[in-house]
Amino acid sequence: MQEAWLVSDLDRPLSLRVRLRLEGPATLLLHEEEIALDAGEVRRFFSLGELWESPLEVQARFLPLQEALARIPPGAYRLVGEAWEGERLWSRHVLSVEYLEPILPLEVAW
Structure with missing residues (x-):
């Protein structure tokens, strides 16, 4: 996954709790964030490319996730993205x- 976007077609602002997780032989929360969107707003909230190009102190926040991903066992996984407004699931x-x-x-490099 390179990027993740939110698209609102509502005529009102909303605040969403966004979660990206990996489910399978291991379960891993990849990203969780509260995002406020204006009416009709489209926003990219995750970009792997921007993360790679960001300052080292920003990249350091993702080091535990990078280490956890390096330890997951091979197998079939599901990448799940959800957007919640309070208790209401808007998107999955x-x-x-x-x-x-x-x-x-x-x-080992090759």
């Missing part, structure tokens, strides 16, 4: 992915 998207065994051991 699921993408099936297969994490394969690494070709080489971790920390």
